[in-house]
Amino acid sequence: MTHWARYRHAGETGFGVLHDGRIAEHSGDLFDDPQATGRELELSAVELLTPVQPSKMVALANNFHALLAKTGAPVPQEPLYFFKANSSFHPTGKPILRPRGYSGKIIFEGELGLVIGRTCRDVEAGEALQYVFGCTCINDVTAIETLNEDPSFQQWSRCKAADTFGVMGPVVASGLDPGTLSVRALLDGQERQNYPIADMVFTPAQLVSRISRDMTLLPGDIIACGTNVGVGSLRPGNTIEIAIEGVGSLVNVFDPEDPHP
DSSP: OOEEEEETTTTEEEEEEEEEEEEEEEEEEEEEOOOOOOOEEEEEHHHHHSOOOOSSSEEESSOOOHHHHHOOOOOOSSSEEEOOOGGGGOTSSOOOOOTTTTOOOEEEOOEEEEEEEEEEEEOOHHHHHGGEEEEEEEEOOOOGGGSSSSSSSHHHHHHSSTTTEEEEEEEEEEEEOOOGGGEEEEEEEEEEEEEEEEEEEEEHHHHHHHHHHHSSEEEEEEEEOOOTOOOOOOOHHHHHHHTTTTEEEEEBSSSSSSSOO
């Protein structure tokens, strides 16, 4: 297992392997034979960025059996998905902000993110995981009351893609079997979600395969696999943590009094 991190240090961005509180700097392309430079940086001396810069985040809805059973929604025949705007992508440690002019409920959704490592188009499920570089934690933040604000049109993009709503990180972990993982969400230290990826309607391999039939997935693109029971509301000053064993913890404060400490 390898933990890849992206960071800013001394005004420059870089990436490398995170281990025991230090980042071993690499050069080149993360997805095409990156090379160690020999330089190491203390984690405490860098600012962690989003671990990748996707061209798109494809995010799933209604993809877990337990949540479908709770809500009474039918099991989908094809993956149901929407997109997060690139401008929404947000790293660990930075505050999640309420959109200006929206005073309604904001919810967190802990999810597994699959990071694509090779250009992927029309792949079969049996080979799909070969195109997955690694896994990351996702917080699919949602201004939920916007979704059905206009009865003539559900506003998935508007409620899901505001600035700071596409939270990901802290790293991309390669060498994991995504189907064996579990996702936890902790609100101010109290567990609110704890569910296995094995409860998914469409497995990680099926998601990559089915979505690649619709569009080309590029290196760095993320599939957010959807969430399960236990999502909840965020209130000003809450700390929300999304944790996946083997990947790490994605930690952010919601709507602090001073958003730029």
